[in-house]
Every structure is written in C-alpha cells, then in structure tokens.
Amino acid sequence: MKIKPEAIRDLNVQPDSIQSFTKDKILAVFKNMARLRKFEQVILECNQKNCETFKNKVIHMVTGQEVTGSVLAEMYPKYHYFAGHRCADLYLGLGASTQELRDEIMYLDSGCMNGTQGAQFAYHKDGITIHTNTGFIGEQLPLAAGYALASEQKTIAICGDGAAEEDYALQTYGFAATHKLPILFVVNDNNLSVLSPKENRRSWNIAKVAEGFGLASADVADDPWTLMKVFSYMETRLPALVNVRVNRNYWHIGFGIDNPPLWDRYAIVKQQISEIGYEYETCEIEQNAEIEMRELWREYL
C-alpha cells in the first residue's frame, strides 16, 4: 500500500510544539534555514545566468532537507560533528565561513578543504568542529564513534538513509551502545540513495534497528519544533539515533528536479512563525539572508 505523503510529513510530529520555544530560538532556527535557502537559490541563479559556472563541479543541494542541520546547529553549536556530503545546512548554521564554503564549491585553494573536494565541507576554526568523510559513504559514523570513545566529548554523526545502512554503520550502532558513547546519530532520511528508494533496498526501519542494538531512537518528520524536543530528550539518553524524514528537492547531484517535493517544510515553518505573530521578522531574516548571499556570490552572478 502506498503511504500518503502527509503520513510521512506528519510522522510523530507534535502539533503546536512551536509554542514551547522562545521567539529568539524560533527565529534563530528560521534564520539558519533561510540562509541555506538563499545560499542555494543564488547558486541556482548563477547557474541560470552562466551554465559554465558550475561545470565540472559537484553540487549536493540541501534545499528541502535543511531543517536538520539548522536545528542541530542552533541547539548544539559546540559539539563535535561528523558529516558527509550534503551538509551545507549544518556548515552555515554553525557559522562557519561562507567564503570558504563558496570557494570550496568552486575548487579554489581558499576553500574550507583547500578546494580539493568541492562537495564535502570540514571546518575547524572559531570553536566549530566539523569532520567529514573522504572515502566510504557513511564512514563518518564509525569515525565519530571512535572519536567519542577517545575524547568522551559529545559527538554528532549525520548521514543519509543510504549511508545509515552501510555494514560498518550498523556495527557502529552496536559499538556505541556497548561503550555507552556520548554520541547522537542523525539520519537525514530523504528515502533516496542516489535514485534508489528505500523500499527497493531494505524492508527494515533504521530507528528500530538502532533500538535493537540498544540505542535510544526516534523516527520523526522534519518539523523543527518537534525535532528540538526529540533531540533534547535524546541528549539525556545517549547514545541515540534519530531518523528524520525529509525531502530532497533536487537530484542527488546538481540542479535537476524529477518531481515536486512531497511537502515544503520551509513554507510550512514560515507560515507557522507568521501565524504566531513574527511575520515581519521572517521577512526581514529572508531579506538579510538574500543580501548576504547575493553579496557572497556577486562575482558569479
């Protein structure tokens, strides 16, 4: 039986949970989301104006699934992160250098990984720690577990639903449980590994598998306010895994679109914030984000 999009969009979402948070917190999360959206909208505009700009570049667009990184960055700015590709939301949310992000995408020496990768973003300045993978997809999970074991510091490992099912990832959940590591695994579950949907790849649910290994776990849609509650709850029960249902609006790589997204969380969130009386502030945040990102990409526009 085909699952209705609304069932995924609303999976374990706690209605009205936005009411639990302060204005500052709500707007801070929205600001992270807006900066990512505008960052990528300007990239799209650059590409429309000159399709040579991103020729031979590997762009993993985050638009559509930006809630996860936006929320984590707001809640846990000083944790140690291990991410893979498609992590610009986290990178921007944590306040890492936008110039270095842009330059990495453009393969410039001044990029955050010296222009060597273009699609993954590590950053180790200003109290921000983002490690990334350079080899196998999802290797950031066992790396993060080793790091958490050795450092005893709170560590967050983020991956997609494909990476989450790698053999070494599965072993990592067990290892984290065995050693009671201070680690949170966050799975951005957009239902696609490149183009292969989950139902083609597996019949099991990653949150349940994690639970079987002894982790606290949750499976929840990308409502930021519910997610904040879930992350807070899980933080007291580490090690834990949270599977976040998200949309990937664009192709695995590049700017192509096959189908319209099943839901537009950005629009939903903006509407929610407006309804509680902060419409002016959301518009201002969007405007400022657009100005910032247009200025950032000015020479390519």
Added chain:
Amino acid sequence: MEKLTLRDIIRETTNKHLCENNGMLFGECVKDPGGVSNTIPVHENVIDTPMSETAAADFAIGAALSGRRSIYVVRFQNFMLMGASPFISFASVVKGIYGKSAPVFIRAVGCDKLDCNHADILHSMFMHFSGMKVCAPMTPGEWLNAWETFMQEEQPLFCSEHRDAFNVTDETQDEICEDAQINLFGISKARQSLSEAKYILNKIGIKANIFHIAWLKPFNAEKYIEVLRKTPLGLVTDAGRVICGAPEHIAYELMHAVPGSIVYANGIEDSPKSKNPKFYNAVPDAQLIVDKALSILTNGRM
C-alpha cells in the same frame, strides 16, 4: 641480561604508549591476556572491537582524530582486505585534505603455511596508496625504528609483522664481500633464509651479498647504488606475492638507481596459500632462493 625478543619489545612499547601517552589499541580479539602471540599488554585502553574490520579501523582512526594516537591490530594480514579502506581513503589523506591528522600504527601480522584466509602478506597493497608509510620489521630494533618514526609523524604507518619473527632477539646485518657475483635482497620472512642461501651458494663457489630491507615505503634505493655498480645483478625475495608487489617495485627502483643493473623479483606464486603441504605456496626458502640465483647466473633469467 636476557635479551628481549621482538614480542617483548612490541608488548612493552605498547604498554608504555597506553600508560604514558594515553594511547589506545583497537582490534578484534585483542583483550585476552597473552593476545596476539603475547604482544598485547593487559590495559583498559585496549579495546576489543566488534567483528567488523572496517568499522574497527574507523574506530581507531576516530580516536586518533581526537588526538590519541592509536594502534590497530589485525591478527592476520588477510583481514586487512576488509580493514584497509578507512586507512587508504581517510587516515592517509585527511591531513592533506583538511589539515587534521589521524595517525594510526597498523600492526598487521603475517604468517606462513596456513590456509588462504590467514597466511597472506599484503604490505605491497599499502605501498600503492598515498600518504602511507610501510615497514616490514623483523627485529626488535627495526620495529622500534618504525614505532619511533610513527610517533614523530602525523600519518598512519603500516607495520607488516611476521609471526615467525616474534622470538627474534638479534639485529641483522647486511653482508658484503669483495667479489660477490650476486646481491640477494630480502623482505619480511624471506630475510630469514638469506644467510643460509648465501652459505649454500658459497659452498658451490658463488659469492653473494645479502641485504635486509625493512622500509618498503619510502624505499631508499640510493643506499645500494655502490654495491649494485660493483655487482650489477640482484634478486629481491619477498614473503608476499611477486606480481605487482614489493619485490617487483623494489627491483625496478634498484635498476632505476643503477642503469645497466639487472634485478629480479622473487616471492610467492600467484595462487592461494594453503595449510596442505602440497599447496603451501610458502615463502621462498634458502634452497629456492639459491635455485633462482643460480638460474640468473647461469641462464641470465629466472
């Protein structure tokens, strides 16, 4: 005073690292007292990993990323076929890519005359990849040299050990004679047959130099220029496979260093190992090295 064996040196150096440097050791089945031929001390920083070589390698690398230099132990080098990828694709390149280092000392133990799951020597594979140093120590001094090199640098180091060397106490010396007709180079366990091969050749009137190679990458070919100029014929014998392996590479490096010299590569066959003596595919012994040397000297080919 009783001499320390290679086994003792490994265990004591490891213990010191765990105690004094807050180092860590990861591996499958390593926590038992007397583990891995009694080379691993009993210590809380020794971590028995789940039976997943790839994940275990990543755990060791993650620990190293946090600043705690770690040791990753595989009891049989064959297991590195699963454990290699995190070292090749992450630990050895991460410094160059984003400036963080993940120094892990990889202790990969080799052996001979065992089944095809347990008896391979795979150091050649690691020579191929960027950022990885490769050493095959057979003596306490060589092992310590590899360890000290590792401790001074920020890259992973592949230490190709051999079970048949754990009882070794003495250092080896290269042996050079005035009128040698051939140079015999040895790597890993093959080195243990060099002196006997030299002795057999000497008995039939053929003089040979012998050279013990511990560092495979970087390999210092210049060290051998003088002897190769004098005796421009050589045979490099490894405990691993010849094809696309360390002996072929080192033979090439030597010939490149001394144009006109001819150096042949020797090692195990391009077939699986076995516990059955009929199919051992064992590391070349002294007689086999002698046979190859005689063939080169007599026929100009192996």
